[in-house]
Amino acid sequence: MALDYTNSIPLYLQLKEQIEEKIMDGVYTGKIPSERELIDEYYVSRSTVRQAIDALTRDGTLEKKPGRGTFVALKPINDWLGSLSSTSETIERMGMEPGAKLIRAESIQLPKQLQKKTSLAKAVHIKRVRYADHIPIGVENNYYPVGIGKNIMKYDLNKVSLYDLLEQELGVLSIEADQNIRSERISKEDAKLLGTTVSTSMLVAERNLKDVNGNFIEYELASYRSDMYSFNIKLLRKK
Numbered sequence: 001m002a003l004d005y006t007n008s009i010p011l012y013l014q015l016k017e018q019i020e021e022k023i024m025d026g027v028y029t030g031k032i033p034s035e036r037e038l039i040d041e042y043y044v045s046r047s048t049v050r051q052a053i054d055a056l057t058r059d060g061t062l063e064k065k066p067g068r069g070t071f072v073a074l075k076p077i078n079d080w081l082g083s084l085s086s087t088s089e090t091i092e093r094m095g096m097e098p099g100a101k102l103i104r105a106e107s108i109q110l111p112k113q114l115q116k117k118t119s120l121a122k123a124v125h126i127k128r129v130r131y132a133d134h135i136p137i138g139v140e141n142n143y144y145p146v147g148i149g150k151n152i153m154k155y156d157l158n159k160v161s162l163y164d165l166l167e168q169e170l171g172v173l174s175i176e177a178d179q180n181i182r183s184e185r186i187s188k189e190d191a192k193l194l195g196t197t198v199s200t201s202m203l204v205a206e207r208n209l210k211d212v213n214g215n216f217i218e219y220e221l222a223s224y225r226s227d228m229y230s231f232n233i234k235l236l237r238k239k
Helices: 012-024 035-042 047-058 087-093 112-117 146-152 162-169 188-194
Strands: 062-067 069-071 077-080 096-108 122-132 137-144 174-183 202-213 216-225 230-231
Touching: 012 035, 012 047, 035 047, 035 096, 069 162, 077 216, 087 096, 087 162, 112 216, 122 202, 137 146, 137 188, 146 162, 162 174, 162 216, 174 216
Parallel strands: 077 230
Antiparallel strands: 062 069, 096 122, 122 137, 137 216, 174 202, 202 216
C-alpha cells in the first residue's frame, strides 16, 4: 500500500501513523514486520522505515530487541465507564506511572459555548499533557470556578492529581459526573504537544463534575490517544 507522496506530511510520519493504526486494530500485537517487509508493503526507502520505527520507539509504542526484531511495547489504558476516577488512578491501576506537564493555568473569560456548559462567565483554565510511563497519552483542559481555580494554582500542577488535590487539600468532595465520549481529529496545537500528526484520531471525554451538594466543581474537556486509551463497560441483558 503506497503512501501519499503529494501530501505535505513527511513520509515517515505517514508510515508511523499506519503502523500505529495497525497496532490499535490488533493487526500487530507482538513482533512487527521487518524493515524489508515494510519497504515492500509501503513502497518507501529504508531510511523512511527507520525514521518511523525510531519515532515509535521514542514514543514507547515499539521496543527494539537486539537479534530478535521490533515488538509492540505499549500497554493500552483501560477506564471503566460508570466509575468516577481520575486519569492518574486509571493509569496506576494499569501498573503504569502517571505524569503531567502544565501548559497553562490562567483566569479567562469563557466563550459562550463554555458558559452554557458551566454556567460561569469567568473561570480558571488549566491545560496539561498527561503521561503514562513517560509516554504522552492525552491533553486535558479543566475549567473551575475562579475561587476553586485560584486555590488550585497555588500548587505544583506538574506533580499533582487534580482530583486528589480537590479532595485531600481543598476539601472539595466530588460525587457524580455527566460524561460524553466521542471521537475527533486532534487539533494542531495538541498534535504538537503529543508528537502526533493532525490526522490522528482521539477519544474525547467531556465531563461535568459536581460535589456532594450538587454544586458545579469542574468542566473537563480531554483528548486521549485512541491507540492507548479505551473505555470498557460490563453489560447485562434484562428480560
